[in-house]
Amino acid sequence: MPELDGPLTALRGQFREWGRDFRARALELDRDPAAVRGWFDLPAVRYLATMGIPAEYGNDPEPIAGHRFHGTRAVERAVIMEELSCADAGVLVASPGPLLAGVLVGLLADKQQKEWFYGRMLAEPLWTFFALTEPDNGSDASAMRTALRPAGDGGALLTGAKRFVGNAARAQLGVVFARNRPGPLGVVAVLTETAVPGYRAEVLPTIGLRGACISAVELDGVEIPEERLLGRHLPPSRRGTWAFIQTFNRLRPGVAAIGVGMARAALEYVRAHRGPLRTGEHDRLEQLERRVDATRRLVHRAAAAVDAGGPDGGPLASAAKLRASALAEDATLAACGLFGPGARLDHPLLDKLARDARSLEFIEGTSAMQRLNVYQGFASGKLT
Ligand SMILES: Cc1cc2nc3c(=O)[nH]c(=O)nc-3n(C[C@H](O)[C@H](O)[C@H](O)COP(=O)(O)OP(=O)(O)OC[C@H]3O[C@@H](n4cnc5c(N)ncnc54)[C@H](O)[C@@H]3O)c2cc1C
Incomplete structure (x- = not known):
């Protein structure tokens, strides 16, 4: 194994210390996953709210032992997530931030879409979601049925259902995978806000990792403007x-x-x-x-x-x-x-x-x- 270098060792020490706040709140969050709304000032929650946003989009996290960790490397995230999960994984997954959606945006979005998405995340702590799983298609994403149909104005309408989607019921924005035609190249991803007509999500009752607020999502003709289609500048093999x-x-x-x-x-x-x-x-x-x-x-x-x-x-x-x-x-x-x-x-x-x-x-x-x-x-x- 590559041993942790000096900066990563400092990162581990800092998150071990910040994790104490999570441990102290673990059982409260388990009882009430909404409690996290009052904890946005905790240093680790503040960090997670922008973790993964690259420096060139304006992310300027507090230095740790003289280093700025943007959370864009897998090794940084592994160190941070072990420490915070040892403290409490519930508070970790309940915290706002770009996480999965942010990585997808990094891979698929064009410059304007990145500026929009990251800009929103930097302005205030927001929850995001990443909607892939469907009620009958979990492991087999190729059987996806959620549909993205042209709306005639360059945009599209999103219709279908997603299930077990972390934080979807409290998120302000996220990404949804859908099909715009049959076959493996017919899967695409779109960015959407949740305060739009046709988007509904409710938290599913769970006994474990309740902080994740895993949700069922219904999409009933959600309008997706053309500028929210991800991967427009990429070949179809790279989009979904x-x-x-x-x-x-x-x-x-x-x-x-x-x-x-x-x-x-x-x-x-x-x-x-x-x-x-x-x-x-x-x-x-x-x-x-x-x-x-x-x-x-x-x-x-x-x-x-x-x-x-x-x-x-x-x-x-x-x-x-x-x-x-x-x-x-x-x-x-x-x-x-x-x-x-x-x-x-x-x-x-x-x-x-x-x-x-x-x-x-x-x-x-x-x-x-x-x-x-x-x-x-x-x-x-x-x-x-
Ligand atoms: C806490 C939590 C958070 C989650 N967050 C998200 C999220 O943010 N976004 C999202 O889209 N989804 C999310 N999920 C859903 C998760 O990705 C799915 O639960 C997972 O993909 C499995 O799908 P499924 O539950 O439909 O099970 P199924 O796919 O129905 O699988 C049921 C069982 O059958 C087995 N099985 C299925 N196919 C095969 C095969 N071909 N060969 C052998 N065995 C097979 C599986 O291993 C499993 O044991 C989350 C789930 C949890 C628990």
């Missing part, structure tokens, strides 16, 4: 499917880092709150701690490969996410086991961690899909 695969590849090390952070949180909780451990328990805990270190190394290796732009980045990131989501689940459940049968009642934070960890298997691609990516990585020679 390619773009969401690239977006996922770039953010996946960060999602994997969330799993590492959750696992670490559970194991640190055991170290802090459990009395003396029996030999077997001690061995089990140490084994899980070694898995945390090994998985972090894989996450950082994947992040470095993604940042280098090589062909191994995507499959390595899938391997990292696969390992990290299994680890998060194993560690949080093992931690509950170490406190005995009443653990989930007596230790609400551990109970929350175990509920949150379950969701990781599904975020941006299930474990079965990650296994397929890893297999294809080997089969195609991208991974050796």
